[in-house]
Amino acid sequence: MAKQEKTRDYGQKIASRAEDFAAWYNDVVLGAQLADYSPVRGAMVIRPYGFALWEHMQRFLDTRFKATGVENAYFPLLIPESLLAKEADHVEGFVPEVAWVTHGGTEKLEERLAVRPTSEAIMMHMYSQWVQSWRDLPMVLNQWNSVVRWELRTRLFLRTSEFLWQEGHTVHATAEEATARTLQMLDVYRAFLEEELAIPVIVGRKTPSERFPGAAETYTAEALMGDGRALQSGTSHDFSDHFTKAFEIDFLDRDGGRSYAYSTSWGLSTRTIGGIIMVHGDEKGLILPPKVAPVQVIIVPIWRKDEEQETVRAYVDRVQAALGSNVRVRADWTEEKSPGWKFNEWELRGAPLRIEAGPRDAASESVVLVRRDTREKQPVALADLSGRVDALLAEVQQSLYDRALAYQREHTFEATDIEQMLAILDDRRGFILAGWCGSAECEATVKERTRATIRVIPFDSAGRAPCPVCDTPDTERVYYARAY
């Protein structure tokens, strides 16, 4: 056998996760065929396998949204500059990364149009037309779309110039109602991340300097990646009346007077796919949570001689039939790849369960079932297969969550000064629980010296400690980390 063929027999080689996490990440995205680079700098192509993953995520999230009364709509891609400029903090925050349309064909436009970096401006403008009286409130709309933010340094899924997301925008009659909606959507993200993506998160508030441009309060769900860096995985913003005043969304209230409404927005993007990869992956590649995996069970048929193929084919049909239509199952019949290659390939692509079926399995009416997360093998009788697969998919989902939570806890450290923080960040990496006096200067000093930022001020009190910069005693503890 030629050397090259022998290499092929063991599948694609990917960088070591332990030795070079960044290279490993790229190899997994490309090798698992989730996404690819495009000729447009900084923009990526999401391949069918990656898009199917996104579709499953969408389905779960959309169902959760609608259960809270959200309706979907669609607003235009292009936003007139004058609209974007209406809320001062908002435009200041986004201008450095806005892409502009200046020409229509050969005609120069009278007013530049922004390719939406987010849709507050256009949606608030429309709401100002639609909201007349208290009877029109609340307005609770979401759109599934893409946005463009001109990024200089990009990474597949984590930071691309164009990305897919959903953005929900609501207006309410009272400040209390808007705040309640902001928190409700944060909890939708928390539940989605934890229950469907098996990613444990810390929920709470952002500091003023980390808030979304124009927000009175930004809430976040922060997750810890496998290299000890944090990923903001869903944010919800309470705008108070900042946007509604700028966009003149006022209404006739119940007492016959006019009041300004209160608004919120909340979003979760394809960045979260980067989170799935970095939280659950291992040296062999991706591990997908069963609930969102495009292929939950991959069947690798094994045959040596042509005459065995017929027997195996008939048997695999029976295996597929036994699994029914509730499980997403695929049989890999590719002829030019060996079973060993396919094992590796589907481990790289993260299918939660693998079934191996050959002539001997056909004869004994059983299969070999292999878990992707533990790589544990077990023989299962065909008669028991369906129940066993259902149970194992649920077990893998749970154990991915448990494993990620254990990792998060083991990588959450305590520190009382900057030297300790630096030692932790350089050596063990992870979340650091330390105090914060509330001053922007101390926050900036930590960032400058350690490259770690305050990721979240948790809702659940994390105790008290001195501020690591100014030594003010007994301040609220917050989560610091280096982040994506």
Ligand SMILES: [Zn+2]
């Ligand atoms: Zn301080």
